Amino acid sequence: DAKTTQPNSMESNEEEPVHLPCNHSTISGTDYIHWYRQLPSQGPEYVIHGLTSNVNNRMASLAIAEDRKSSTLILHRATLRDAAVYYCILRGYSGGGADGLTFGKGTHLIIQP
Amino acid sequence: DTGVSQNPRHKITKRGQNVTFRCDPISEHNRLYWYRQTLGQGPEFLTYFQNEAQLEKSRLLSDRFSAERPKGSFSTLEIQRTEQGDSAMYLCASSLLQSSGNTIYFGEGSWLTVV
Numbered sequence: 001d002a003k004t005t006q007p008n009s010m011e012s013n014e015e016e017p018v019h020l021p022c023n024h025s026t027i028s029g030t031d032y033i034h035w036y037r038q039l040p041s042q043g044p045e046y047v048i049h050g051l052t053s054n055v056n057n058r059m060a061s062l063a064i065a066e067d068r069k070s071s072t073l074i075l076h077r078a079t080l081r082d083a084a085v086y087y088c089i090l091r092g093y094s095g096g097g098a099d100g101l102t103f104g105k106g107t108h109l110i111i112q113p
Numbered sequence: 114d115t116g117v118s119q120n121p122r123h124k125i126t127k128r129g130q131n132v133t134f135r136c137d138p139i140s141e142h143n144r145l146y147w148y149r150q151t152l153g154q155g156p157e158f159l160t161y162f163q164n165e166a167q168l169e170k171s172r173l174l175s176d177r178f179s180a181e182r183p184k185g186s187f188s189t190l191e192i193q194r195t196e197q198g199d200s201a202m203y204l205c206a207s208s209l210l211q212s213s214g215n216t217i218y219f220g221e222g223s224w225l226t227v228v
Contacts, residue, residue: 043219103155
């Protein structure tokens with residue numbers, strides 16, 4: 001799997017937007033960009049994914065650079081419950097082979113009240 | 114609750130004992146994954162099934178580990194002769210194989226402490 005680079009930690013204030021960056025300069029043309037988050041003592045939770053175009057869902061937005069070598073997860077209005085480790089993962093869809101997720105260390109997001 | 118279910122949630126065992134974890138995936142999900150996570154690290158892939166077939170095993174899965182999915186529904190992960198280094202959270206996940214980057218859904222995890 002292609003590698004991603006994320007800051008170890010970020011801090012933000014409650015009710016403010018949060019932009020979590022991810023670099024993936026070796027991304028291939030068929031790699032999807034997935035974001036998961038993991039709250040303390042819980043399993044990872046799917047947040048959003050995209051291929052080329054920006055994506056929005058009820059949890060977040062994903063902005064993908066035109067060259068796809070970087071992306072940004074945007075939480076529009078952070079709450080204390082958004083404090084978690086956020087993982088940016090590249091996932092190629094092979095259709096038949098292994099397609100498990102390869103997690104890095106992620107970004108530990110701290111939300112200040 | 115229609116999510117991935119794992120049992121038991123917590124297990125404390127003595128070194129050398131065998132332990133078994135069970136995972137019930139989301140209904141009709143044909144892929145099932147096992148991961149292991151230690152403190153401060155991201156989850157590490159162990160193995161996955163498509164229906165009842167075990168298609169890939171990580172090098173992390175030593176001979177003491179065995180996973181099964183006999184009828185393509187629930188799965189078990191057994192650890193024989195546990196060692197202190199096996200202490201971790203064991204995560205199960207499932208997905209439905211489809212064409213648009215199938216999303217993987219995780220359970221809450223099963224915590225193992227080997228004393």
